[in-house]
Amino acid sequence: MSNGVTTQRIIINTTINGEPREFLADERDSLLEALRERIGLTGVKEGCNNGNCGACSVILDGRLVNSCVVMAAEVEGSEITTVEGLAQAEKLHPLQQAFLEDAALQCGICTPGFLVSAKALLDHNPHPTEDEARFWLAGNLCRCTGYDKIIRAVLHAADEMNGNAG
Amino acid sequence: MQAVKYARASSIGDAIKLLQEGGPAARVLAGGTDVIVQARERRRDIDLFVDIKRVPEVMAIDFGDGVTIGAGVPLYQIYEDERIARAYPALIESAHVIGGTAIQGRATLGGNLCNSSPAADSIPAMMVLRGVANIAGPNGEREVAVDEFCTGPGRNVLEVGEFVVSIRLPQPPEHSGSAWQRFIPRNEMDIAVANAGSMLVLDGDTVTDARIALGAVAPTPLLVQEAADALIGRPLTDETIAAAAAASRAAANPIDDMRGSVKQRKHLTGVLTERTLRTAAERARA
Numbered sequence: 001m002s003n004g005v006t007t008q009r010i011i012i013n014t015t016i017n018g019e020p021r022e023f024l025a026d027e028r029d030s031l032l033e034a035l036r037e038r039i040g041l042t043g044v045k046e047g048c049n050n051g052n053c054g055a056c057s058v059i060l061d062g063r064l065v066n067s068c069v070v071m072a073a074e075v076e077g078s079e080i081t082t083v084e085g086l087a088q089a090e091k092l093h094p095l096q097q098a099f100l101e102d103a104a105l106q107c108g109i110c111t112p113g114f115l116v117s118a119k120a121l122l123d124h125n126p127h128p129t130e131d132e133a134r135f136w137l138a139g140n141l142c143r144c145t146g147y148d149k150i151i152r153a154v155l156h157a158a159d160e161m162n163g164n165a166g
Numbered sequence: 167m168q169a170v171k172y173a174r175a176s177s178i179g180d181a182i183k184l185l186q187e188g189g190p191a192a193r194v195l196a197g198g199t200d201v202i203v204q205a206r207e208r209r210r211d212i213d214l215f216v217d218i219k220r221v222p223e224v225m226a227i228d229f230g231d232g233v234t235i236g237a238g239v240p241l242y243q244i245y246e247d248e249r250i251a252r253a254y255p256a257l258i259e260s261a262h263v264i265g266g267t268a269i270q271g272r273a274t275l276g277g278n279l280c281n282s283s284p285a286a287d288s289i290p291a292m293m294v295l296r297g298v299a300n301i302a303g304p305n306g307e308r309e310v311a312v313d314e315f316c317t318g319p320g321r322n323v324l325e326v327g328e329f330v331v332s333i334r335l336p337q338p339p340e341h342s343g344s345a346w347q348r349f350i351p352r353n354e355m356d357i358a359v360a361n362a363g364s365m366l367v368l369d370g371d372t373v374t375d376a377r378i379a380l381g382a383v384a385p386t387p388l389l390v391q392e393a394a395d396a397l398i399g400r401p402l403t404d405e406t407i408a409a410a411a412a413a414s415r416a417a418a419n420p421i422d423d424m425r426g427s428v429k430q431r432k433h434l435t436g437v438l439t440e441r442t443l444r445t446a447a448e449r450a451r452a
């Protein structure tokens with residue numbers, strides 16, 4: 001570990017899932033590490049830790065990012081949404097409901113990343129075509145290879161949210 | 167993560183000072199999609215990140231004579247900008263396929279250029295569009311053409327304390343068109359086996375100016391003057407396009423690796439040169 005450099009603890013002010021949040025992190029922490037280990041938001045998953053798998057997807061100031069390739073120190077003043085921010089009290093987000101109803105998960109490690117990425121898609125484009133959904137979600141990998149069910153669940157949730165169920 | 171300190175620059179002068187004091191182990195942090203992974207995997211000796219994203223000039227898009235795109239502007243903001251999309255299609259085609267949605271939420275042209283990978287997707291596009299990097303450093307400002315920026319794999323002209331503030335693309339001339347394509351075995355999210363960009367200016371059927379650039383087939387992205395020479399002053403025909411493609415194949419000096427063989431890469435270089443030229447010509451005529 002040692003390269004002779006000493007990093008410091010820093011205080012970071014953010015809004016996470018709608019709540020103001022001040023937390024202490026090390027300046028060497030990635031956003032992924034800070035969310036999981038400093039704040040306890042363990043819905044954010046570590047997969048590849050190099051930007052390829054999307055398990056750590058969060059929405060940062062309205063844009064989808066991989067939290068493993070963001071430094072915690074960078075998010076001062078930012079708004080972050082994690083999978084924990086999708087459900088409203090006891091009510092699941094339509095995406096979460098669709099993933100359950102359509103059995104769009106197997107082992108589950110990729111699920112939070114897919115949900116957050118799909119939320120960013122629907123925020124940006126409420127009526128995605130199947131192609132648009134597949135391209136948007138290309139940076140999220142499912143090691144169980146359950147892509148078809150995931151895509152169907154996303155399109156199903158979009159229908160529900162647009163008020164034309166069924 | 168290895169111990170890397172973090173500093174936030176608020177002005178160009180501030181960034182230069184931090185980079186200069188930090189020395190060779192200080193690195194600019196733009197979108198972080200290359201440099202954070204390099205620090206984590208210790209592929210580079212890095213002990214300080216200098217975050218430039220709060221420097222106003224680095225985050226601006228200015229339309230004047232052409233467009234000046236701040237080195238920290240994320241890719242999505244570039245391809246969602248209709249004025250850029252209309253004038254510089256080759257750039258947009260490359261920006262659209264660098265990583266997936268989440269990478270494009272952060273990754274920058276400045277980072278793609280300064281990381282100086284031989285396979286960097288936007289560099290050939292910026293080359294054919296005559297992009298120029300605006301550099302600031304301890305000795306003031308200087309401009310370096312994108313086609314003279316990279317000096318080897320992961321290496322470029324920047325000196326300690328210098329960084330790229332923005333990239334300027336001149337206004338494309340009348341009756342010009344550009345296009346960029348790459349070959350990868352997947353539909354998305356892969357590193358180019360080969361890529362190519364073309365720019366053409368037509369006067370009727372005669373080519374009055376041309377630029378062709380290749381990626382992933384040499385130690386740096388490559389501007390192929392011989393391919394342009396095969397076209398300039400001649401009519402655009404199947405024969406002249408074939409001559410340009412042959413010049414690209416001849417200029418390509420690729421390696422064999424897990425992504426492709428020398429033979430395949432040379433072949434692809436010809437195919438991509440031809441296809442991008444045809445698309446650029448359609449756009450020039452539109």
Ligand SMILES: Cc1cc2nc3c(=O)[nH]c(=O)nc-3n(C[C@H](O)[C@H](O)[C@H](O)COP(=O)(O)OP(=O)(O)OC[C@H]3O[C@@H](n4cnc5c(N)ncnc54)[C@H](O)[C@@H]3O)c2cc1C
Nearest residue numbers: 051194196197198199200201265274276277278280287330
């Ligand atoms: C999953 C994944 C997929 C990818 N897919 C592609 C792809 O398809 N095509 C492709 O070309 N690349 C790809 N990349 C690589 C990377 O995303 C791009 O190179 C990106 O453009 C880098 O930009 P950045 O802003 O994130 O750079 P950073 O990581 O912030 O910086 C990269 C390097 O450039 C230096 N730097 C950055 N900005 C400046 C500046 N303004 N002045 C001086 N130095 C600077 C940094 O110090 C560092 O050395 C991919 C990466 C990942 C993780």
